[in-house]
Amino acid sequence: MILAIIATAVGVGLGALVGVLAAYRRGWLDELLMRAGDVALAFPQIVLALLFLSIIGPELWLLVLMVGFGHLPRVARVVRGAALSVVERDFVKAAESVGIPRWRIMIGEIVPNISSTLAVEFGLRLTYSIGLVAGLSFLGLGMQPPAADWGLMINENRIALTISPWSVALPVIAIALLTVGTNLVTDGLAKASIGSDKGVTV
Template sequence: MNVEYAQPKQAVTEKAQARPGKWKVFYNKLKKNKLAMAGGYVIIFYILVALLAPLLAPHDPYQIDLPNKLKMPSAEHWMGTDDKGRDVLSRVIFGTRLSLSVGFVAVFIGAFFGVILGLLSGYYGKWVDTIIMRIVDVLLAFPGILLALAIVSALGPSLINVMIAVGVFSIPMFARIVRGSTLAVKKLEYIDAIRSLGASDMRIIFVHIFPNILSPIIVQASLRLATAILSAAGLSFLGLGAQPPLPEWGAMLSNGRDFLFTAPYLAMFPGIAISSLVLGFNVFGDGLRDALDPRMKQ
């Protein structure tokens, strides 16, 4: 008897051990998307550049050297110098810190408030849902960049205010997505079972519903990072974001537009940095969406 039951039990154990974990399955699906992996490598590259900026920058990005202004790219200055003699490569490297900081902070603001509003709206419904969604509809009625312009104009031009403005116009997107996911999850049987056991609403929302709707939040955050970085660069280009002498990519583009014919590299290199980072987040976000979607069987 013992021998007869030992073999099936051992077979089941070996099968369970051979079954890959959720994270491994997710990574294997993501790895098959070559474009998404390339986007991930671009993101990792820029994050490393931001972390190692003091070690990678060959010159002080704030050091003015007027005798060497508007020098073409050379062995000493790989990306040339600007109209004040500052090394463009060093400013692009340090600008990576600012652009990533703006993107992550703005998306965190939008996700934090958007997730809370979406959870409350989807779970409670009725008048709570009506009030929250009407506020969200008002925010969605304004194009994102125009809403950000209005907020920055009211608060004043600064990098911090840009983070707040971009974060505010990101709230409706997260709120809509989280509300829809919450409406679907709260109808499941296990939620009714937990409620019947006496669990509080806050416990049900944040312990049992929220972990099960993380996938669309992560995907939206990765895609929203690209929009946040691009929007922040646009506001800085208009003079409403980073103020001189901060080496922010949008501000560098704004400064370089006055020298498009005499020193085109001043606008070209920050533009390449913005385009490549935004493209990296976009393609990586698309890959995350496909890898986290259970309907996408590969």
């Protein structure tokens, strides 16, 4: 769970940076970033993770980076779409007219107004991260014994599936409940942040 949260934070953070930058700067930089994202999306996330983890080994830092970077292009595309409408608003133009640096405008004016989108994306990507980290651990490329991990539990107990199905079913149920609960929590946070977004734009 901790690895999934860190990987999601890395992916959403970098994706938000790329998406806001592309929406604000437009032009050739926007095209370059989005086309690079299209190339990255052409490769399945789990295939890239398996490739690098099989070459370098089941290192936890590499697992976090691979899962996080897999989210980056998808988050960037969604954030760019949300930020495009914010960039054209009057308060952004006013900030530019008084000479506020661009990086401060992006952080202080644009990002707070897409917080609901970021919250939803974080929850959605976290559910993917949980499943992907568990899957890689099941394949022996994630968490290693004696660490406690649901993917490892499923792998270790699958031989006795016909004799003791609950030893496999319980970790699977736990993963399912965690992903559903995560989505419910982030949906609630997103709805709550919509009001704050409106307050920022007034």
